[in-house]
Amino acid sequence: xxxxxxxxxxxxxxxxxxxxxxxxxxxxxxxxxxxxxxxxxxxxxxxxxxxxxxxxxxxxxxxxxxxxxxxxxxxxxxxxxxxxxxxxxxxxxxxxxxxxxxxxxxxxxxxxxxxxxxxxxxxxxxxxxxxxxxxxxxxxxxxxxxxxxxxxxxxxxxxxxxxxxxxxxxxxxxxxxxxxxxxxxxxxxxxxxxxxxxxxxxxxxxxxxxxxxxxxxxxxxxxxxxxxxxxxxxxxxxxxxxxxxxxxxxxxxxxxxxxxxxxxxxxxxxxxxxxxxxxxxxxxxxxxxxxxxxxxxxxxxxxx
Amino acid sequence: xxxxxxxxxxxxxxxxxxxxxxxxxxxxxxxxxxxxxxxxxxxxxxxxxxxxxxxxxxxxxxxxxxxxxxxxxxxxxxxxxxxxxxxxxxxxxxxxxxxxxxxxxxxxxxxxxxxxxxxxxxxxxxxxxxxxxxxxxxxxxxxxxxxxxxxxxxxxxxxxxxxxxxxxxxxxxxxxxxxxxxxxxxxxxxxxxxxxxxxxxxxxxxxxxxxxxxxxxxxxxxxxxxxxxxxxxxxxxxxxxxxxxxxxxxxxxxxxx
Numbered sequence: 001x002x003x004x005x006x007x008x009x010x011x012x013x014x015x016x017x018x019x020x021x022x023x024x025x026x027x028x029x030x031x032x033x034x035x036x037x038x039x040x041x042x043x044x045x046x047x048x049x050x051x052x053x054x055x056x057x058x059x060x061x062x063x064x065x066x067x068x069x070x071x072x073x074x075x076x077x078x079x080x081x082x083x084x085x086x087x088x089x090x091x092x093x094x095x096x097x098x099x100x101x102x103x104x105x106x107x108x109x110x111x112x113x114x115x116x117x118x119x120x121x122x123x124x125x126x127x128x129x130x131x132x133x134x135x136x137x138x139x140x141x142x143x144x145x146x147x148x149x150x151x152x153x154x155x156x157x158x159x160x161x162x163x164x165x166x167x168x169x170x171x172x173x174x175x176x177x178x179x180x181x182x183x184x185x186x187x188x189x190x191x192x193x194x195x196x197x198x199x200x201x202x203x204x205x206x207x208x209x210x211x212x213x214x215x216x217x218x219x220x221x222x223x224x225x226x227x228x229x230x231x232x233x234x235x236x237x238x239x240x241x242x243x244x245x246x247x248x249x250x251x252x253x254x255x256x257x258x259x260x261x262x263x264x265x266x267x268x269x270x271x272x273x274x275x276x277x278x279x280x281x282x283x284x285x286x287x288x289x290x291x292x293x294x295x296x297x298x299x300x301x302x303x304x
Numbered sequence: 305x306x307x308x309x310x311x312x313x314x315x316x317x318x319x320x321x322x323x324x325x326x327x328x329x330x331x332x333x334x335x336x337x338x339x340x341x342x343x344x345x346x347x348x349x350x351x352x353x354x355x356x357x358x359x360x361x362x363x364x365x366x367x368x369x370x371x372x373x374x375x376x377x378x379x380x381x382x383x384x385x386x387x388x389x390x391x392x393x394x395x396x397x398x399x400x401x402x403x404x405x406x407x408x409x410x411x412x413x414x415x416x417x418x419x420x421x422x423x424x425x426x427x428x429x430x431x432x433x434x435x436x437x438x439x440x441x442x443x444x445x446x447x448x449x450x451x452x453x454x455x456x457x458x459x460x461x462x463x464x465x466x467x468x469x470x471x472x473x474x475x476x477x478x479x480x481x482x483x484x485x486x487x488x489x490x491x492x493x494x495x496x497x498x499x500x501x502x503x504x505x506x507x508x509x510x511x512x513x514x515x516x517x518x519x520x521x522x523x524x525x526x527x528x529x530x531x532x533x534x535x536x537x538x539x540x541x542x543x544x545x546x547x548x549x550x551x552x553x554x555x556x557x558x559x560x561x
Binding site: 062081086087089093095097098100101113119120122124126128129130166167169171184220227234241252262264271277279280282290294297298 | 329428438522523527528
């Protein structure tokens with residue numbers, strides 16, 4: 001089977017190649033801005049280098065990928081926002097099936113069978129897709145390949161009627177350790193009464209060497225924190241070895257984002273909060289009393 | 305300028321019951337609603353309409369059957385968005401809709417939208433499935449440009465200026481109308497309709513149409529499984545000092561400290 005892959009993000013490129021190799025040979029599209037990182041690519045059969053197009057050109061990418069896809073059975077894209085924006089458009093242009101955020105993929109009787117989370121994380125859908133298929137792959141599910149030097153072929157950029165013009169693009173400031181790569185995460189919810197009180201969570205995270213994330217209300221409604229740290233199905237999905245959830249009730253949106261965590265601790269005053277069903281260890285206590293004591297005791301251990 | 309807002313009749317996933325032991329998912333028992341982010345799309349449509357004139361209409365596709373219960377819920381969900389200030393609604397419902405994938409649904413919705421609207425607003429993803437595929441497919445079906453993840457929208461003549469938030473960039477793009485735009489929850493705070501507006505909303509035009517596609521789906525859902533989330537659910541007892549000590553001990557034994 002022939003697989004065509006593209007991602008804006010070089011980190012995700014390698015995961016896509018690895019996913020694609022479960023199906024067959026992978027051809028990877030790279031754009032002008034990615035050319036400098038061509039040597040990082042392992043495991044693909046070939047690189048299709050389009051020097052005439054940048055990865056910020058959404059309309060150009062839809063045209064380029066759709067134009068090449070005729071020679072392939074499966075198109076793999078990434079599940080970041082820019083990748084997901086392409087999936088439906090490319091699939092529809094090809095009259096192809098589509099699925100996003102798939103965690104596994106295989107071929108059975110000429111159909112692509114994928115698994116993906118649905119119902120806010122309460123169910124896994126097993127979907128059968130007719131070929132050709134355009135899918136995006138869930139982040140962190142496929143281990144980057146370590147070997148296999150691809151050949152490089154240059155391709156030309158298609159001409160596109162432009163209807164979208166980028167008039168401003170600002171790179172976002174990089175947060176220290178991205179939440180989805182953090183080993184230890186302290187997640188804060190509405191149990192915190194005011195923004196200043198979040199320092200209790202930061203102090204705990206500091207002593208553990210972890211980072212602080214938030215539920216949707218804290219990031220989106222109250223805007224106490226940046227939206228990059230918002231955990232959930234429409235935010236970041238995390239997989240730390242230790243997650244401490246403080247003052248969050250455990251709404252489905254959030255629950256779906258923490259499922260892959262290894263050990264989950266919940267601190268909440270309400271013993272009936274759904275978060276306790278999603279936790280390995282539950283502490284039914286006021287966070288304002290519990291957190292300072294936990295942080296102090298951890299400091300003592302780390303200090304001694 | 306007339307605006308269409310896509311509102312899906314979504315399962316209320318918060319209320320959806322699943323049984324981890326038997327693997328049963330109680331879909332029929334779960335209520336349905338308009339998705340939260342669709343209320344943001346509605347709010348944005350109403351704000352644009354109030355500024356620019358024209359009409360803003362909700363288009364709802366119902367994919368969870370057409371029983372009396374689902375009919376009633378669909379109408380309630382539409383009444384809610386109408387009460388926020390939309391001018392009318394189209395409800396597309398029918399037996400075939402449950403098996404429709406985004407390929408089929410995009411084709412059905414395009415017939416409802418082409419020639420009637422200049423701007424389509426949608427949520428970045430639906431409440432129950434959250435794939436975000438439909439607005440992208442709809443744009444491709446209509447041959448219109450598509451911009452996702454809008455956090456601000458401004459219409460300037462024949463163009464719409466969209467601010468959007470991506471993982472690594474903030475972008476402002478200028479998009480030629482007609483266009484399809486999907487929004488995120490940060491774009492606005494949806495208004496809460498007053499009782500009098502809800503009463504008035506019940507008199508607004510609501511047009512029900514039968515779902516009758518001319519194409520076959522490209523995707524079949526083979527199975528819905530309940531993920532096994534096995535958490536220990538140990539409650540740490542004691543006073544604050546004891547609880548902190550017990551927790552630290554447990555985390556040491558887990559090997560995560």
